[in-house]
Amino acid sequence: MSPNLHRVPDPKVGVEVDPLGAGLEAPPLGAGPEAGGDPSPGMPVNRSQRPLERGLAFPGTPGAIKPSGASQSRYRRFLRLFLKNPAGLAGAILTAIMVLTVTLGPGLYGVDPFEIVSAPFMAPDSETPMGTDYVGRDILAGVLSGGRASLSVGLFAAMLTAVIGLTIGSVAGYFGGFMDTFLMKVTEFFQVLPNLLFAMVLVTIFGPTLFMVTVSIGLASWMNVARLTRAEFMRLKEMDFVRSAVTAGATAPRLMLATILPNALPPIIVAAAFDISFAILLEGSLSFLGLGDPNRMSWGLIIGQNKNYVLDAWWTVVFPGAAIFLSVLGVCLTSDGLNDALNPRLE
Amino acid sequence: MVLSVENLTVVSSQGKRTFPVVEDLSLSIGRGGTLALVGESGCGKTVSALSIMGLLPPGFSIASGSITLGGEKISSLPKSKLRGLRGRRMSMIFQEPMTALNPVMAIGKQVAEVLKSHRICPPGQIKGRVVDLLAEVGLPDPERQYWAYPHEFSGGMRQRVMCVMALAASPDLIIADEPTTALDATVQAQILDLLRDLQAKRGLAILLITHNLLAASLLADRVAVLYAGRKVEEGPTDEVLTNPLHPYARGLMDSQPKLTLGQGGTQGMARRLKIIAGQVPPPSQRQGGCHFHGRCEASTDKCQKEIPTLIARSGGHSVACFGAEEGGKA
Numbered sequence: 001m002s003p004n005l006h007r008v009p010d011p012k013v014g015v016e017v018d019p020l021g022a023g024l025e026a027p028p029l030g031a032g033p034e035a036g037g038d039p040s041p042g043m044p045v046n047r048s049q050r051p052l053e054r055g056l057a058f059p060g061t062p063g064a065i066k067p068s069g070a071s072q073s074r075y076r077r078f079l080r081l082f083l084k085n086p087a088g089l090a091g092a093i094l095t096a097i098m099v100l101t102v103t104l105g106p107g108l109y110g111v112d113p114f115e116i117v118s119a120p121f122m123a124p125d126s127e128t129p130m131g132t133d134y135v136g137r138d139i140l141a142g143v144l145s146g147g148r149a150s151l152s153v154g155l156f157a158a159m160l161t162a163v164i165g166l167t168i169g170s171v172a173g174y175f176g177g178f179m180d181t182f183l184m185k186v187t188e189f190f191q192v193l194p195n196l197l198f199a200m201v202l203v204t205i206f207g208p209t210l211f212m213v214t215v216s217i218g219l220a221s222w223m224n225v226a227r228l229t230r231a232e233f234m235r236l237k238e239m240d241f242v243r244s245a246v247t248a249g250a251t252a253p254r255l256m257l258a259t260i261l262p263n264a265l266p267p268i269i270v271a272a273a274f275d276i277s278f279a280i281l282l283e284g285s286l287s288f289l290g291l292g293d294p295n296r297m298s299w300g301l302i303i304g305q306n307k308n309y310v311l312d313a314w315w316t317v318v319f320p321g322a323a324i325f326l327s328v329l330g331v332c333l334t335s336d337g338l339n340d341a342l343n344p345r346l347e
Numbered sequence: 348m349v350l351s352v353e354n355l356t357v358v359s360s361q362g363k364r365t366f367p368v369v370e371d372l373s374l375s376i377g378r379g380g381t382l383a384l385v386g387e388s389g390c391g392k393t394v395s396a397l398s399i400m401g402l403l404p405p406g407f408s409i410a411s412g413s414i415t416l417g418g419e420k421i422s423s424l425p426k427s428k429l430r431g432l433r434g435r436r437m438s439m440i441f442q443e444p445m446t447a448l449n450p451v452m453a454i455g456k457q458v459a460e461v462l463k464s465h466r467i468c469p470p471g472q473i474k475g476r477v478v479d480l481l482a483e484v485g486l487p488d489p490e491r492q493y494w495a496y497p498h499e500f501s502g503g504m505r506q507r508v509m510c511v512m513a514l515a516a517s518p519d520l521i522i523a524d525e526p527t528t529a530l531d532a533t534v535q536a537q538i539l540d541l542l543r544d545l546q547a548k549r550g551l552a553i554l555l556i557t558h559n560l561l562a563a564s565l566l567a568d569r570v571a572v573l574y575a576g577r578k579v580e581e582g583p584t585d586e587v588l589t590n591p592l593h594p595y596a597r598g599l600m601d602s603q604p605k606l607t608l609g610q611g612g613t614q615g616m617a618r619r620l621k622i623i624a625g626q627v628p629p630p631s632q633r634q635g636g637c638h639f640h641g642r643c644e645a646s647t648d649k650c651q652k653e654i655p656t657l658i659a660r661s662g663g664h665s666v667a668c669f670g671a672e673e674g675g676k677a
Binding site: 239240241243244245246247248249250251254258259262263265 | 400402430431432433434435438439441443446447448449450451452457460461463464465509512513515516
C-alpha cells in the first residue's frame with residue numbers, strides 16, 4: 001500500500017481500480033440484471049443503485065466471474081456437470097433402463113413368474129426368451145418381477161444404511177470426546193460381525209419377509225457410512241468456514257446439517273450408492289441361501305433355486321445374474337458421476 | 348461503551364502447568380469507535396478476540412477479569428446464552444476469505460443462515476433481506492450473486508460477503524481479525540473503506556486486530572499495542588503512530604516500510620528497515636518483569652524485576668515502560 005492512502009480518501013484510487021466505473025461509460029452490453037444466462041462481462045449497474053459510492057472500487061468485477069457460474073441455478077449447474085461425465089451418464093441411463101424394465105416389464109410381459117408355463121429346463125426360444133427353470137417357470141417373467149424385489153430391497157436398505165450411518169457418524173464426529181468413543185465402540189462391535197452371517201441371523205429370528213430382509217441388510221451394513229461420516233465431520237469441523245459459522249451464532253444442529261453435512265456428502269453419497277449395490281448383492285446371497293422371502297420372486301431366489309443345475313441349464317442362472325450385474329454396475333457408475341457433479345470444488 | 352474488557356487474564360494449560368497468554372488486559376470501545384489491537388504474531392491478539400467471542404480453543408480459559416458487551420457481563424454467561432449473542436450482538440470477520448466461506452453453499456444461502464439462526468425476520472422475507480445486504484456492501488447484481496458460489500468470487504468479493512455475514516444480524520460489535528492481510532493492497536484499502544462506511548452508517552464498534560499499522564491508521568481512532576500478552580501502550584491513532592512512547596511500539600513503527608504519515612516520503616524511502624531483534628517469548632518462557640526487556644535496547648535492572656504499570660500521559664495516551672516514565676521517551 002502506498003503511503004498516500006493514509007487517512008485521505010484519494011479519489012484517484014477509486015477511479016484507477018474501478019473498471020466497473022469505467023464500464024459505465026461504455027454502451028451497456030447486457031439487457032440488465034434479469035438476463036438470466038447473459039454472459040456479458042460488463043454488467044450494467046446504475047450509479048443510483050450503488051449505495052456506497054466510495055466503497056465500490058471493485059477489481060473483482062463481474063468480468064472475473066465465470067459467466068457460466070453465477071448466472072446458473074444450482075440445478076442447471078448440477079445437470080451440466082453430470083451430463084459432462086460419460087461414465088456417470090452411462091450409469092444413469094443403465095440404472096434408468098433397469099428401473100423402467102422392472103417397473104413396467106411385468107405388466108407388459110403379463111406372465112406370472114410362479115406359473116408353470118412349459119416343461120422344465122427349456123432352452124431360450126421364441127416362447128420363453130430366457131428359457132424355463134427346474135419346474136418349468138418362465139425365467140424372463142422371474143427376472144422382470146424379481147427385479148422389483150431386488151431393486152427395492154437395495155434402495156430401501158441403502159436408505160436405512162445412510163440414515164443410521166449419517167446419524168451415528170455425524171454425532172460422533174461433531175461432538176467427539178466420550179460420545180465419539182462410545183459410538184465408535186458400538187460401530188466396531190457391528191463391524192466385526194460378518195455382514196452376511198448377521199443378516200442371516202436376523203432373518204432367521206424375525207422371519208424371511210421382504211421387510212425383514214431389507215431391515216437386516218440395513219442393520220448389517222451401516223458401519224462404513226458411519227465411519228466415513230465421522231471422519232468427514234472431524235475434518236470439516238476444524239475448517240475456517242465452520243468457525244465463521246460459529247461466530248455468526250449457528251446452533252449445533254444447524255452447523256451439523258447446513259454447514260458441515262453438505263461438505264461431507266460427496267464421499268458419503270458414493271458410499272451410500274455403493275451400499276445400494278451391496279444390498280442388492282446381499283439380498284441375492286440371502287435368497288441364494290434360501291433365506292429370502294419365498295413368496296416374492298427375486299433374482300437371488302431364481303439363482304438359488306437353480307444353482308444345482310447350472311452346468312446343464314446355464315440360462316437359469318446367467319440371466320438373473322446378468323440382471324444383478326447390470327444393476328450394480330449402473331448404480332456404481334451413477335454414484336461416481338454424482339460425486340463429480342455434486343462437488344463444486346472439482347469444477 | 349459497547350465493549351469493555353477489564354483486567355482480562357487468559358491462561359493456557361499444558362498438562363498441569365498453566366501459562367498466562369493474555370495478562371491484565373483492559374480495553375473499551377464506544378459506539379462508532381474503532382480500536383486497533385496491534386502487535387506481532389504470538390502477542391495474544393487473536394486469543395483476546397476469541398475470549399470476547401466466547402470461543403477460546405480447548406486448553407485456554409479466562410482466569411480473571413470481565414468482558415462486558417453493551418452493559419451485559421458476557422464473560423460468565425453459559426455457552427447456550429453466548430451462542431445467541433454471537434452474530435446478533437457481536438460478530439467476527441476472519442483473515443482468510445478464501446477458506447472462511449462454505450465452499451458448497453451459495454453465498455446468499457450462507458448469509459440467510461445467519462438470519463435463520465437468530466430468527467431475525469420471517470422466512471418469506473429472508474431472501475429479499477439478503478439481497479439488500481449484498482447490495483449494501485457493493486456487490487453488483489446482488490440478485491444473481493445470491494446463487495453464486497464462493498469459488499466464483501475474487502478475494503475482495505469474498506471478504507465483502509464475509510462483511511455481509513458479520514453484519515446480517517445488525518450486531519453492535521464487529522471483531523475484524525486481520526481482515527485485509529490476505530488481500531491485494533488496493534483491495535485492502537477498499538475493504539477498510541467499506542468497513543468505515545458501514546461503521547458510519549450503523550454506528551458499529553469495531554475491534555480491529557492487525558499487525559498492519561497502515562490498516563490501523565486508516566480505520567482506527569485508537570490503537571492499543573500488545574506485547575507478549577500485555578498491553579504496553581494505548582492512545583489515539585495519530586498520537587501512537589507518530590509519537591510512540593514504548594520502545595516496542597517504536598520498534599514496530601520503525602519496522603514498517605514507507606510509513607511516513609503525511610510528510611513527503613523521501614526520508615522513509617531512503618532508510619533501511621529496522622528490525623526488532625529476537626522474537627516474542629512464548630507463554631511458557633515468559634519471566635518476571637517487563638516481557639520486552641530481553642529485546643529492549645534501553646533495558647535496566649528494574650525492567651527485569653518489576654512489571655511496569657500503564658501510566659497515563661497527556662492526550663489519552665498511556666504507556667507501560669519505566670524508561671518512558673522517567674523522562675519523555677526512553
